[in-house]
Amino acid sequence: MTKNLVIVESPAKAKTIEKFLGKDYTVRSSFGHIRDLDKGDNAIDIKNGFKPNYVVSPDKTKVVAELKKLAKESETVWLASDEDREGEAISWHLFEVLGLKEDKTKRIVFHEITKPAIENAIKNPRKIDKALVDAQQARRILDRLVGFELSPILWKKVKPSLSAGRVQSVAVRLIVEREREVNNFNSQSDFRIFAEFTKEGQSKVIKAELPQRFQTEKEALDFLNLALDSQFGVKNIEVKPAQRKAAAPFTTSTLQQEASRKLGYPVAKTMLLAQKLYEAGHITYMRTDSVNLSETAIRGAAAEIIRAYGKEYSFPRNYTTKSSSAQEAHEAIRPTYFENHSAGSDAQEMKLYELIWKRSIASQMAHAELERTIVDIEVSKAGRTLKAEGEIIKFDGFLKVYLESSDDDEDEENAGILPPLSVGEKLNLVHMISEQKFSRPAPRYTEASLVKKLEELGIGRPSTYAPTISTIQKRGYVLKDNREGTTRSFQTATLKGGKITVKTATEKTGVEKSKLFPTDIGTLVTDFLSEHFHQIMDYGFTAAVEKEFDEIAQGMIGWNKMIEGFYKPFHKDVDNTLATAERVSGEREIGRDPETGKLVIGRIGRYGPLVQIGDSEDEDKKFASLRSGQTIETITLEQALELFKLPRFIGEYKGEKVTAAIGRFGPYIKFGSIFASIPKDRDVFEVNLEEAIVLIEAKIKAEQEKLIKSFSEDKDLEILKGRWGPYIAYKKNNFKIPKDTDAAKLTFAQVMELIEKQGGIKDKKSKSDSGEPKAKAKAKAKAKAKAKTKK
DNA sequence: CAGTGAGCGAGCTTCCGCTTGACTT
Numbered sequence: 001m002t003k004n005l006v007i008v009e010s011p012a013k014a015k016t017i018e019k020f021l022g023k024d025y026t027v028r029s030s031f032g033h034i035r036d037l038d039k040g041d042n043a044i045d046i047k048n049g050f051k052p053n054y055v056v057s058p059d060k061t062k063v064v065a066e067l068k069k070l071a072k073e074s075e076t077v078w079l080a081s082d083e084d085r086e087g088e089a090i091s092w093h094l095f096e097v098l099g100l101k102e103d104k105t106k107r108i109v110f111h112e113i114t115k116p117a118i119e120n121a122i123k124n125p126r127k128i129d130k131a132l133v134d135a136q137q138a139r140r141i142l143d144r145l146v147g148f149e150l151s152p153i154l155w156k157k158v159k160p161s162l163s164a165g166r167v168q169s170v171a172v173r174l175i176v177e178r179e180r181e182v183n184n185f186n187s188q189s190d191f192r193i194f195a196e197f198t199k200e201g202q203s204k205v206i207k208a209e210l211p212q213r214f215q216t217e218k219e220a221l222d223f224l225n226l227a228l229d230s231q232f233g234v235k236n237i238e239v240k241p242a243q244r245k246a247a248a249p250f251t252t253s254t255l256q257q258e259a260s261r262k263l264g265y266p267v268a269k270t271m272l273l274a275q276k277l278y279e280a281g282h283i284t285y286m287r288t289d290s291v292n293l294s295e296t297a298i299r300g301a302a303a304e305i306i307r308a309y310g311k312e313y314s315f316p317r318n319y320t321t322k323s324s325s326a327q328e329a330h331e332a333i334r335p336t337y338f339e340n341h342s343a344g345s346d347a348q349e350m351k352l353y354e355l356i357w358k359r360s361i362a363s364q365m366a367h368a369e370l371e372r373t374i375v376d377i378e379v380s381k382a383g384r385t386l387k388a389e390g391e392i393i394k395f396d397g398f399l400k401v402y403l404e405s406s407d408d409d410e411d412e413e414n415a416g417i418l419p420p421l422s423v424g425e426k427l428n429l430v431h432m433i434s435e436q437k438f439s440r441p442a443p444r445y446t447e448a449s450l451v452k453k454l455e456e457l458g459i460g461r462p463s464t465y466a467p468t469i470s471t472i473q474k475r476g477y478v479l480k481d482n483r484e485g486t487t488r489s490f491q492t493a494t495l496k497g498g499k500i501t502v503k504t505a506t507e508k509t510g511v512e513k514s515k516l517f518p519t520d521i522g523t524l525v526t527d528f529l530s531e532h533f534h535q536i537m538d539y540g541f542t543a544a545v546e547k548e549f550d551e552i553a554q555g556m557i558g559w560n561k562m563i564e565g566f567y568k569p570f571h572k573d574v575d576n577t578l579a580t581a582e583r584v585s586g587e588r589e590i591g592r593d594p595e596t597g598k599l600v601i602g603r604i605g606r607y608g609p610l611v612q613i614g615d616s617e618d619e620d621k622k623f624a625s626l627r628s629g630q631t632i633e634t635i636t637l638e639q640a641l642e643l644f645k646l647p648r649f650i651g652e653y654k655g656e657k658v659t660a661a662i663g664r665f666g667p668y669i670k671f672g673s674i675f676a677s678i679p680k681d682r683d684v685f686e687v688n689l690e691e692a693i694v695l696i697e698a699k700i701k702a703e704q705e706k707l708i709k710s711f712s713e714d715k716d717l718e719i720l721k722g723r724w725g726p727y728i729a730y731k732k733n734n735f736k737i738p739k740d741t742d743a744a745k746l747t748f749a750q751v752m753e754l755i756e757k758q759g760g761i762k763d764k765k766s767k768s769d770s771g772e773p774k775a776k777a778k779a780k781a782k783a784k785a786k787a788k789t790k791k
Numbered sequence: 792c793a794g795t796g797a798g799c800g801a802g803c804t805t806c807c808g809c810t811t812g813a814c815t816t
Contacts, residue, residue, distance in 0.1 A: 009810065032810025059812080086809055140807075147806020154805085161804045168806085275811085287809090463808055607792070623792045663794050675794050720796085727796070734796050738815085 002026040005074040007067065007094060009081050012279050013113060017080075020115045021122075026074070028067060030081065034060045035093045037144055046567070049560045050141055056097060064097055071098045076106060079128070080121070083109035084327035085553070089136035092128050102127075112294035112331045113284070135553040138562055142166070142545060145567060146536060149574045150529070157583050158525060159604075163475055166542060167460045167468055169529055172477045173537055174453060175445055176518040176526040183634055185441035189490070191220035191434050195386055197232060197377065197427040204419050205430060208377050208388035213437075217491050220434035221502070224495045226382040227432055234425045235385055236376040242391075244368040246398040248291040248319035249332035249360045252462035253455045255286070258359070260448035261405040263351055266480075266514075267447045267466045273344075273352045274333070281336055282343040283356055287462040288330035289455075291319040293363075297334055301364040304338040309400060315366040325458035325546060334360040358402040365398035373418055377427060390418030407449055429495075436490040444515040447480070459542045477522030481629070485511035520609040520632045524586040532577040535570070591637035600640055602632035611640040627662060642685070651689035658692050660684050671696045674703075713748045730755060 004025045008014050011029040018027040035054040037043040045051040056064050071077050077100055079091035091107055094100070106125035110117040143166055150164035193210035214220040250258070252271075259270040274286035293301075298316045305314040321328060335343070335357050342357075344350035373390040393399065445453065451465045460468055472478045485508045493502045518526070530537045538544075545566070552559045587603040590611065598614045607625070609632050614621030624643035626635065647661035647670065659670045660678065667684035669676045669692045676699035678684055682691065708726055709719040718729045719737070726743035728735040728751055735755050737743050746754075 011811075030810080031812090033808070034810095036808090037806095060810095082809085090809065136808090143807045145806085149806095151805035155803095163805045165806045279811095461808065463810080468807090605792075610792075612792095625792075661793085663792095668794070670794090677795090729796080 002070065002073060003075050004078060005067075005070050005076070006078040006080050009087065009090060010285070012281070013285070016113050016281070017118055020118050025078075026070060028070060029063075030067065030090060030094060031060065031063055033057070033086070033090055033093065034064055035097060037140065043144060044141055050563050050567070052137060052141060054093070067094070068098050071100060074104075076104055078122070078125070079105065079107045080109070082329035083111065084329040085132055085136045085139065085549070087329055088129055088132040089140075092130070092133040095128060111290075111292070111329065112296070114294055114296045116296075117294065129553075131555045132553045134559040135549040138552055138559040139545075139549055141559075141563055142566060145563075145570070149571065150533065150536070153532075153574065153577055153581075154525060154528070156578065157581055158528060159521065161475075162521075162525060163471070164525070164529060164536075166536065166545075167454075167464065168472050168475075168477075169526070169537060170457075170459055170539060170541070171450065171454060171468055172472050172518065172522050173526045173530065173539075174450065175472075175478050175516050176523050178442060178444055179518050179523075180633075182441045182444060187438045187440070189436050189438045190215055191217060191491075192437050193220065193223060193386070193432065193434050195227075195377075195432040196430040197388075198430055199419055199421070199425070199427065202419060206375075206388050206418060206421075206427070207416070208375075208386040210384065210386050212384065214434075217434075217436065217493075221493055221500070223382055223384070224432060224434055224493055224500050227379050227429075227495055228498065228500065230379045230381040232380070232427045232429055233378050234375060234421050234423050234427065235378040237421060237423055238374045238376075240372050240374075241394075242370040242372045244370060244397075244399065246362040246365055246367070246402070247359065247404045249293060249334055249363045250356060251289050251291060251321075251332060252287050252465065253289070253451050255333055255356070256451050256465065257448040258355060258405065259352060260446060261407070262355060263348075265348075265352070267451060267469055269348075270352065271466045273349050274356075276349055277344060277353055277356075280343070280345070282340070282353055283336060284332070284334050285330045286333055288328075288333060289321065289323060289326040289462055290328040290330055291321050291332045292328060293318055293334060293360075294331055297331065297338075297360075298364065300338045301334075301361055305361060305365055307339075309365075312395075313365050313397065313400065315397075316364055319363065323455060323458070325455075325543070332360070359404075362398040362402035365401070366395070368393060368397040368399045369395040372415075375418065375421060388418060389415040391415040392417055407443065407446075431494055431496040433495070434491075434493045436492065438488075438490070438509070444512060444517065446515060450516060457539050457542065458546060459539075472522070475521075476519055477525060479517050479519055480514055481512070481517050482514065483510055483512040483629070485509055518631075520586055520604055520626075523631070523633060524584060524604060527586075528581075528584055532581060533570075533573060586632055588632050590635060590640050593641065600637060602626070602635055602640065604632070611635065611643055613644065625662065628666075646684065648685065650687065650692050653689065653693055653696065658689060658696070660687055660692070669695050674699055708743050709746070711748050711751070717748070717751060719743050719746065719751070728754060 006017065006021065006025055006027040008017060008027065008029050009032055011031065014027040014029040018025065021027065035056050038053045038055045043053050045053065077098070079094055081087040081090040095105060107128050108121040108125050110121040147163070147165040151162065154162040154164055191214040195208045197206045197208060198204065199206070214223065255274065256267040256270050259265040260267065265273070271286065274283065277283045278286050298318065302314045302316045333356055335353070338357070338361065342350060342354060344353045371392045371394055373392070375388040375390070376385040377388060378385050447469050450469065454460045454465065454468070473480060487506050488509050489504050489506045491502070492505050493500055535541060548557070548562050551557050552562055585603040587601055590600045590602055592598065593600050593613050596613070598618065600611060600613050601615070602609065602611050605623070609626040610623050611626065612621055612623050622644060624646065626632070626643070630639065647659040650658045650660055652658065653671060656672050661668060661670065662684055667678040669678060669687070674696055676695040678687055678695065706721050707718060708721055711717045716730055719726055720729050726737050728737060737746070737754065
């Protein structure tokens with residue numbers, strides 16, 4: 001029998017709070033939302049004011065049953081879910097589902113998990129804010145309406161199983177548009193002048209640069225020629241104090257960005273590691289949009305900074321959140337105990353913890369005091385001055401522990417220390433270089449920079465950034481990929497020892513690592529949705545509906561009124577699109593085949609993007625799949641024709657033809673019935689007979705080693721080595737072997753037992769026979785369940 | 792359109808936000 005039941009969202013939080021509250025309080029967790037809209041078509045009664053039909057989520061029935069029981073036994077139930085829209089809704093659903101009584105229920109909130117905060121919350125209970133709950137219902141219903149009306153359009157007009165939604169479709173659009181920007185970018189070049197000097201009698205190099213840029217190589221060379229006859233001297237020295245300030249402590253989004261830049265973690269990995277640190281009690285909650293720190297945290301950080309670095313390094317303060325969409329239900333992400341400089345159960349967790357610790361500590365440390373020196377160096381004959389910059393750190397402050405990285409720090413070379421100089425002083429030129437520099441397009445998104453952009457647009461929440469990124473990749477809209485880049489030449493000239501040498505040098509351009517690229521399907525779907533659902537695809541759509549949700553939360557409008565206002569025109573577009581829009585395949589005319597004069601087109605087929613010679617009427621049209629990295633939008637006629645050169649005849653081996661081609665699993669060599677994959681570093685168009693024979697022989701050998709064991713009891717039974725380890729093959733059926741068993745030692749009886757356990761063999765040919773295939777049985781069960789709910 | 796082991800054809804797919812598990816089917 002408990003007096004008080006407190007319900008929070010997270011079990012780790014429950015554990016901590018229980019300690020603060022003592023024995024009169026039982027603290028349990030709801031594990032997030034306990035109810036959601038029903039799965040099928042009867043989730044929302046559109047004709048009846050969009051009345052939602054909520055059901056307890058299947059994985060929550062146990063939690064709900066337990067909470068119900070505890071609630072019944074308790075004198076007071078304290079609903080302590082987060083203080084934001086979703087949290088308020090969780091409390092309301094709990095109230096409804098648990099059948100709570102108003103006079104025995106109290107709603108409390110706290111933004112930080114500290115004893116005073118919890119005690120204060122208990123002293124100040126309130127009622128459930130129904131207007132805020134309604135705002136959440138509107139959000140939920142709008143997302144369902146958008147997602148479940150748009151996706152089926154894609155199934156009909158593009159391809160089955162695709163999806164669309166308020167968040168994901170805009171995320172894909174960002175990537176598609178960035179890709180087009182990059183591909184259409186017209187790179188311009190100009191010429192920059194760099195120089196290095198020394199002070200008389202010293203070896204320390206002073207680096208300088210001409211602030212102006214030259215448009216042509218001739219202007220740059222003219223400048224070098226003038227410099228050739230020039231004297232160099234210090235014309236002016238400017239010394240300015242400067243400051244650098246620490247960045248705010250981490251939110252989910254900034255944590256993901258920094259972990260990506262500094263540690264190279266994908267966002268999902270960062271969240272997984274953070275979750276573990278949180279569950280172990282090392283850090284505060286990792287899904288937050290707030291930069292706020294509790295009083296306790298600020299005091300704790302200050303104490304640790306003073307202890308470890310000294311009083312002058314401490315600068316306690318709080319930060320304010322810039323993002324307007326922030327709901328600030330939690331603290332910033334920080335260590336629970338600042339005195340622990342290290343925590344975590346493996347190297348990756350420890351690195352992430354260290355990053356969080358440093359960032360949080362730095363946020364409470366003093367500004368760095370710098371002295372920036374700018375020296376103008378006169379080039380006597382040219383009438384222009386070069387600039388040399390130096391920076392001295394007078395007081396390192398927070399830089400002692402942490403410096404935030406930026407996405408493009410290529411140009412960002414730290415200014416060094418300059419030797420003492422005086423105006424009028426002569427300098428010796430070591431060398432002067434003119435270099436052609438090319439402008440660059442906006443960079444393609446990484447997972448983390450996409451999260452940053454989404455947050456700026458107010459799209460998505462801390463709990464959904466990582467899942468959204470994985471969804472758009474799973475749907476095949478977006479691909480995380482690398483590009484090798486191409487070599488390009490640039491002009492450079494060096495003035496050294498009274499001589500000018502002109503040279504053409506080369507550099508790599510377009511190298512990409514772990515960047516997000518749109519696939520053909522991603523591009524196609526984005527164009528389709530943009531054409532027919534301009535409003536949903538607008539980058540400001542979420543911000544606009546958020547404004548209306550806020551009005552609902554303030555009681556200014558009813559939620560069903562808002563939804564109705566949105567749904568009427570939206571649904572009209574849906575009907576209209578279903579009725580009138582053509583099925584799309586992303587077809588693009590690439591050119592004409594010079595041999596036959598037939599049309600060459602690119603489009604998306606059943607198995608993905610392909611090029612085709614001859615239109616759909618053509619009897620002898622030919623097909624070829626695109627290779628990875630190629631897209632319908634960018635493939636050239638030359639590249640397309642190249643694809644038709646496959647399969648390519650390489651030569652003969654043992655009297656049989658050897659050919660090379662590209663299949664569903666990549667490039668391969670074919671020899672009789674043998675297929676051997678061509679390794680990544682070899683080109684399918686270049687591989688020669690000698691190399692092919694090596695691959696063929698290796699494959700034959702692998703085939704021979706494939707058989708691990710056969711059985712005299714039954715010739716059809718074999719244990720084979722497959723792609724995923726040993727498996728049992730029996731009469732065209734395959735069966736798994738448990739991980740920890742030695743496949744070679746299995747006896748006939750053991751193998752038969754394994755087969756029996758996995759449902760025995762099924763006749764492949766005849767249709768209705770012993771035992772239905774698994775998938776089918778499942779589908780049937782589902783259909784039955786559906787029929788039931790409809791009644 | 793086409794290749795490795797399964798599947799081979801009827802009925803399914805899908806949204807966004809909260810939160811963690813997991814009976815091995």
